[in-house]
Amino acid sequence: MVSVAMDAVGERLVSRVERLRALEQALLKAGDRGVRPAELAQRLGVRRQTIYRDLQALADTDVPVWNPARGRWAVRQEQYVGTVRLSIHEAVALFFAARLLARMADEHNPHAISALEKLALRFPEPVREQAMRAAPLLERRPRNREFVQALECLTLGWIERRKVRVLYRSARGRQRHPYVLHPYFLEPTAPGMAVYVLAYEESYFRQFVTLKLERMSQATLLDERFPERDFDPVAALQSAWGIMWSSSPVTVRLRFSPTVSRRVRESQWHLSQQMEEKPDGSCILTLRIGHTLEVLPWIRSWGRDCEVLEPPELRSQLAEEYEAAARLYRTAATADSVSGLRPSSGRHPRL
Structure with missing residues (x-):
């Protein structure tokens, strides 16, 4: 008899939890207009007094329910954050994204800091302690x-x-x-x-x-x-290299030297990319992107190991830039030799 009674209590608890979830979803779907308790009672198959108790129960669990219009109830969208249950691997995936944000952000973002801390609490030790140390990185950013x-x-x-x-x-x-x-x-x-x-x-x-x-x-x-x-x-x-998109993408073809070809072929740089390997060990990367302005710094980062094949205007632009840079460095080298400074050998220490 005791077991039967306990089972009945458990069923009632499960039923109420399910009803509260259904009530929360109904309020969200109603939007800013809200929904009347009588309608909610009919939809969930309970009395109106039960709906009022459940609305209070939602409020007690930090669901921002309110009464925007006479007789109607809704959820304050600007304050609502739904409960999401994550596996440990899903939490790590979100933590990767938050870590990238912490590394790339140049502004103080209190919401990103809070998100990082909440994700960190999801992890067991010692990962939790290491994750919690990521939030102070954002604290140091300039406040704007x-x-x-x-x-x-x-x-x-x-x-x-x-x-x-x-x-x-x-x-x-x-x-x-x-x-x-x-x-x-x-x-x-x-x-x-x-x-x-x-x-x-x-x-x-x-x-x-x-x-x-x-x-x-x-x-x-x-x-x-x-x-x-x-x-x-x-x-x-999808056409943007970064943020500049266009309905008429530009075709960019780049030849990478054998020195860096393997590294280039390891990554998916853009959704549109096509890779062509050459017998000499080089490769040609073809892209369809919204604008060439954003891809320029990336091309420059490869130095002489990356040659622009097309479009011709991008090739001409880089040729002019490299010629100007060569003149700048030749002038600087001449000035250093006159002042008695010896240029660096350019060799890297053995690692």
Whole structure:
């Protein structure tokens, strides 16, 4: 009899847990308008008094339920963070992403710090202690209140489909211009250590633009919502080397010397890449990317082991840059010899 009674209690507990989860999902699906307790009671097959008790139970477990309109209940989307159960391997995968953020970010981001600490608590020792030491890396970054404000406003605008007003100064501009953005996507980029928003700008450009958050100030989340448009930001970014995308990608062909060919062939540099191995040990990498500007630093990093085959304008640009650099270094070497300084042999110590 005791076993039967315990089984009944267990069933009731499971039933209530399942009902609370179903209630939470129903509130989320209702959006900002909310849903009436009577409707929830009918949907879940319980009395209205039970729904009121369950709403309080959700609030006690930090689900931000509220009453936005008379007789209706909803979840505050800007405060809601769902519970996600992760395996240890899934947590490590997210920790890798957070570690990359900690290494590439050049702004103080309190939300990234908090996320790192919460992920670290998911691990057993000694991994937990090592993971917890990653958060202070972000603490040392310069504090930029306007960056954090822009990030928060654009995040809520993206989630709630609300317009965001910002003042924006371009990389070479001196004045700040007011823009009204419809944020469709936020994208971090490692090469530039920055965060960008892909948005429709309604007041000046009247088209989709890519803007850097670090150049924004006085961001304000507006009450007005923006309409959906036929734009897939994830698909658009597939052509980008970093953040610059285009509906008409450029073909870039690069020849890598036998010295670095194996290293080049080890990695998937871009979704569009095609690799061709040559008999002499070199390889040719073909890319279809949105713009050549972002790939330039990567090409330069290979030095003389990378030759641009096409497009011809990119090849000419790099040739001019290398000629100017050669003149610069020849001038510097001459100045050093006149002053009595001996140039370095350029040899690396044996490792």
